[in-house]
Amino acid sequence: MVPSLSDEAMGVELEKSAVYGHKFSTVVPAEATGDAVTRELTNMDLIMKLHYLRAVYYFKQSEVVDGLAITDLKEPMFPWLNVYYPVTGRIRTEAGSRPLIKCNDCGLRIIEAKCSRTLEEWLSVEDSSRWRPLVPEKVLGPELHFSPLVYIQFTRFKCGGMAIGYSWAHLLGDAVSATNCINLWGKFLKGNPSLETLRLSNHQKKAESPAKHVKAPQKPVPVKQVKLAGECWQAPDTCKMATCSFKIAETDLKKMQGEKQNHVPPFAMISALIWKCLAKNGNDRESKSATICRNSTSLKSSDMLTNNLKASTITLDSSAANIDLLELATLILKHELDELESIDELIDRNSGKPDFVLYGANLTFIDMEGIDLYGLELKGQTPVQVDYNIDGIGDEGAVLVLQGRGRTDLTGSIQERTVMVTLPEDQINQLRGVLSSEFGIA
Amino acid sequence: MPRSTTSLPEFSTSVKLKYVKLGYQYLVNNFLAFLLVPVMISVALELIRLGPEEILGLWNSLHLDLIQIMCSVFVIVFVATVYFMSRPRPVYLVDYACFKPPLTCRVPFSTFMEHSRINNKDEKSVRFQMRILERSGLGEETCLPPAIHYIPPTPTMETSRAEAQLVIFSAIDELLKKTGLKPKDIDILVVNCSLFSPTPSLSAMIINKYKLRSNVRSFNLSGMGCSAGLISIDLARDLLQVHPRSNAIVVSTEIITPNYYQGKERAMLLPNCLFRMGAAAILLSNRRREARRAKYRLVRVVRTHKGADDRAYRCVYEEEDSEGISGINLSKDLMAIAGEALKSNITTIGPLVLPMSEQLLFFLSLVGRKLINPKWKPYIPDFKQAFEHFCIHAGGRAVIDELQKNLDLSPQHVEASRMTLHRFGNTSSSSLWYELNYIESKGRMRRGDRVWQIGFGSGFKCNSAVWKCLRTVKTPVEGPWSDCIDRYPVDIPEVVKL
Numbered sequence: 001m002v003p004s005l006s007d008e009a010m011g012v013e014l015e016k017s018a019v020y021g022h023k024f025s026t027v028v029p030a031e032a033t034g035d036a037v038t039r040e041l042t043n044m045d046l047i048m049k050l051h052y053l054r055a056v057y058y059f060k061q062s063e064v065v066d067g068l069a070i071t072d073l074k075e076p077m078f079p080w081l082n083v084y085y086p087v088t089g090r091i092r093t094e095a096g097s098r099p100l101i102k103c104n105d106c107g108l109r110i111i112e113a114k115c116s117r118t119l120e121e122w123l124s125v126e127d128s129s130r131w132r133p134l135v136p137e138k139v140l141g142p143e144l145h146f147s148p149l150v151y152i153q154f155t156r157f158k159c160g161g162m163a164i165g166y167s168w169a170h171l172l173g174d175a176v177s178a179t180n181c182i183n184l185w186g187k188f189l190k191g192n193p194s195l196e197t198l199r200l201s202n203h204q205k206k207a208e209s210p211a212k213h214v215k216a217p218q219k220p221v222p223v224k225q226v227k228l229a230g231e232c233w234q235a236p237d238t239c240k241m242a243t244c245s246f247k248i249a250e251t252d253l254k255k256m257q258g259e260k261q262n263h264v265p266p267f268a269m270i271s272a273l274i275w276k277c278l279a280k281n282g283n284d285r286e287s288k289s290a291t292i293c294r295n296s297t298s299l300k301s302s303d304m305l306t307n308n309l310k311a312s313t314i315t316l317d318s319s320a321a322n323i324d325l326l327e328l329a330t331l332i333l334k335h336e337l338d339e340l341e342s343i344d345e346l347i348d349r350n351s352g353k354p355d356f357v358l359y360g361a362n363l364t365f366i367d368m369e370g371i372d373l374y375g376l377e378l379k380g381q382t383p384v385q386v387d388y389n390i391d392g393i394g395d396e397g398a399v400l401v402l403q404g405r406g407r408t409d410l411t412g413s414i415q416e417r418t419v420m421v422t423l424p425e426d427q428i429n430q431l432r433g434v435l436s437s438e439f440g441i442a
Numbered sequence: 443m444p445r446s447t448t449s450l451p452e453f454s455t456s457v458k459l460k461y462v463k464l465g466y467q468y469l470v471n472n473f474l475a476f477l478l479v480p481v482m483i484s485v486a487l488e489l490i491r492l493g494p495e496e497i498l499g500l501w502n503s504l505h506l507d508l509i510q511i512m513c514s515v516f517v518i519v520f521v522a523t524v525y526f527m528s529r530p531r532p533v534y535l536v537d538y539a540c541f542k543p544p545l546t547c548r549v550p551f552s553t554f555m556e557h558s559r560i561n562n563k564d565e566k567s568v569r570f571q572m573r574i575l576e577r578s579g580l581g582e583e584t585c586l587p588p589a590i591h592y593i594p595p596t597p598t599m600e601t602s603r604a605e606a607q608l609v610i611f612s613a614i615d616e617l618l619k620k621t622g623l624k625p626k627d628i629d630i631l632v633v634n635c636s637l638f639s640p641t642p643s644l645s646a647m648i649i650n651k652y653k654l655r656s657n658v659r660s661f662n663l664s665g666m667g668c669s670a671g672l673i674s675i676d677l678a679r680d681l682l683q684v685h686p687r688s689n690a691i692v693v694s695t696e697i698i699t700p701n702y703y704q705g706k707e708r709a710m711l712l713p714n715c716l717f718r719m720g721a722a723a724i725l726l727s728n729r730r731r732e733a734r735r736a737k738y739r740l741v742r743v744v745r746t747h748k749g750a751d752d753r754a755y756r757c758v759y760e761e762e763d764s765e766g767i768s769g770i771n772l773s774k775d776l777m778a779i780a781g782e783a784l785k786s787n788i789t790t791i792g793p794l795v796l797p798m799s800e801q802l803l804f805f806l807s808l809v810g811r812k813l814i815n816p817k818w819k820p821y822i823p824d825f826k827q828a829f830e831h832f833c834i835h836a837g838g839r840a841v842i843d844e845l846q847k848n849l850d851l852s853p854q855h856v857e858a859s860r861m862t863l864h865r866f867g868n869t870s871s872s873s874l875w876y877e878l879n880y881i882e883s884k885g886r887m888r889r890g891d892r893v894w895q896i897g898f899g900s901g902f903k904c905n906s907a908v909w910k911c912l913r914t915v916k917t918p919v920e921g922p923w924s925d926c927i928d929r930y931p932v933d934i935p936e937v938v939k940l
Contacts, residue, residue, distance in 0.1 A: 030546075032583055105553065
């Protein structure tokens with residue numbers, strides 16, 4: 001029975017069963033971290049604790065990939081985890097004190113699976129949920145003390161290609177940290193990288209600063225408090241969310257801007273574009289405010305694992321539908337992002353409560369352009385495709401703008417952006433409709 | 443003030459006692475010398491007094507003729523030859539090598555506990571395992587084979603063989619490198635592995651890999667428990683008595699993959715917590731020229747088997763639990779039986795190794811208890827007089843504690859055993875070799891030192907081997923301890939907080 005790839009809903013169900021033969025194991029750091037080493041979670045870490053980054057890296061069949069058995073893939077992980085030992089720890093929550101990570105070398109979970117399709121068949125499915133069977137959908141809990149923070153899944157396709165699924169708990173660090181972490185594994189796989197610049201700052205308990213004079217918040221804080229459903233650290237979904245993804249070439253974006261001298265960078269253009277489209281839907285949920293989120297790519301070498309996000313909310317005077325595209329984009333570009341110092345007052349110093357979501361508290365636009373997604377190399381071979389998503393997004397939805405893989409075409413090299421949109425189900429279809437009719441995308 | 447006045451007489455009495463003891467030991471141990479010296483002095487004085495002519499006169503009065511002289515000489519030569527021929531061939535331990543587990547097999551406590559919880563749904567069993575692990579004396583660097591790192595573990599014939607090949611071939615490769623021995627020169631091969639016994643045997647696997655000669659004498663001992671290492675040494679020694687100018691390789695190991703218990707029975711979960719990967723390969727030889735470079739000479743092997751007693755026979759028993767999953771059941775009176783087996787072994791080995799002073803004291807106390815007063819405390823001979831180093835099978839913390847108490851050993855004497863348990867876990871029959879390597883790596887092995895290796899195993903067996911060091915072992919020593927010896931000894935807490 002040949003599955004009809006055009007019927008996307010069906011496709012997802014079939015794809016789930018196409019991945020089989022799961023085997024679970026654990027890898028730990030090569031050397032013992034030592035007794036009673038803990039990693040404090042900063043306020044920012046605790047804000048992000050309900051979000052999870054899911055990435056899938058697709059590698060084509062080649063001699064290199066064929067020659068990598070599971071032992072070859074696991075072996076470099078041991079010295080790699082010596083550097084990144086906190087990712088192998090486990091959450092510890094004592095009543096009345098902040099959650100922290102106990103660096104007890106418990107390990108990462110590794111999953112091996114097989115897929116009955118070939119890589120080509122898989123990638124031809126443009127359904128944006130195609131990555132789900134290839135990366136574990138785990139969250140922290142119900143037993144927090146025994147929940148791994150990071151999962152890696154190796155799926156072998158029928159043709160010999162391989163997908164590496166990477167699940168990362170956001171409280172460990174942001175997308176930059178997560179990507180640098182897995183890229184370092186790729187370097188260890190190739191040989192022994194020079195480790196001079198690698199140092200982890202171990203988050204120590206912050207000294208109790210005197211009670212700050214609480215200013216009336218001038219900007220709206222871009223987080224929303226939620227109530228957890230059970231023991232799991234998982235954002236409660238009050239409405240069904242769906243994702244869709246599409247690619248936009250830089251040239252298309254330039255065309256939209258016309259003949260101007262200074263082009264607005266792609267992220268601002270894309271955010272403005274989608275905001276306008278959503279506003280055009282004209283339903284009650286249309287919001288006049290959105291959060292812009294940017295990862296700090298200028299990494300201080302002493303902070304390899306950190307949640308170094310800048311986020312801020314833009315509030316418009318009128319609906320986004322009424323504002324010109326370029327004007328909106330410029331507004332987004334020029335909007336100042338702050339360091340989220342105000343969140344310190346939100347998080348209770350003692351117990352790290354309450355629980356928040358950042359992505360999806362308002363409609364969130366996340367700039368992931370500077371992240372080296374295609375930097376994960378298997379002995380020199382780069383991935384043909386990277387799917388990226390965030391789980392645990394709040395009800396207002398989020399838009400991720402990722403660097404696409406640079407292609408070369410007859411016309412020259414094409415730079416494109418991949419956009420992953422997570423929204424309530426009904427809004428997704430409408431958005432698609434508007435994008436294709438008005439802008440010829442998707 | 444009062445404290446110092448009472449302590450002074452105590453101090454002086456203890457010092458006096460020490461000197462008395464020393465004096466007694468010197469007297470009894472060198473009793474023959476003490477007797478012989480005055481006799482020789484008096485004979486010498488007498489000879490000097492007699493003068494040469496009188497001696498010659500004495501000689502002539504014996505009326506000896508040629509035939510009688512020749513017969514006496516012949517008799518003397520004959521007796522001497524018989525004596526020298528009937529002495530056993532010396533067995534030399536040229537060198538040995540231990541398997542160093544790769545870092546990719548490391549199992550920290552937290553990972554072990556997490557896997558237990560996922561594999562074993564029974565709360566009580568998981569808590570039990572945690573309690574055992576906390577008090578086990580193991581460290582965070584012990585290793586389990588790759589198949590056991592899976593959830594659930596995937597023991598198959600293939601993975602078991604893979605583990606066997608990894609541990610055994612690594613040990614033998616290192617041994618061949620250290621000694622320069624060519625595989626073609628191996629005459630005798632003895633392999634012991636208790637719980638994994640495939641067909642063809644592990645010894646056949648070694649012969650196949652190293653292309654040994656077709657007339658090699660190979661033996662594969664299985665099912666004999668943790669003390670099988672010394673049984674193999676004993677077998678190799680007996681073979682070396684029969685075959686002159688031969689090399690024997692002894693391989694001791696335990697393969698964990700097929701024997702990881704996956705049920706809920708608590709008594710059977712204990713081995714999971716303690717047993718870890720390990721192997722050792724030892725080169726024994728009776729060739730004279732090896733004496734120059736050999737490290738040790740085998741002095742004695744004493745084997746004690748308590749299997750005739752039903753309780754001892756059943757105390758380590760492989761059986762199926764109520765759900766049909768097979769595992770090794772350790773009974774509650776294991777320590778008591780081990781103590782009895784040890785006593786039996788000591789009773790046999792004591793007279794063979796202890797100096798006269800200790801034996802006399804033991805004999806007197808025995809006579810006293812039988813004839814005078816049965817309530818006298820039995821005298822436990824001081825084995826520290828007989829041996830400089832002790833290698834006690836690292837079966838578990840309880841075993842080492844028990845032996846330390848029974849033999850009245852100081853913490854330094856059992857340090858090798860405790861540290862081996864911490865760093866490598868219970869590697870079954872090969873643990874004695876890791877302990878010996880620890881002592882060498884610490885630079886404590888000097889020429890003339892005597893080592894006592896004690897192994898316990900199912901059956902119930904208690905086996906001992908006594909070695910004498912032939913050359914001082916210089917540090918640094920290449921072996922499983924080479925990268926971590928500087929961190930040891932570590933202080934092992936009673937209970938590790940998990």
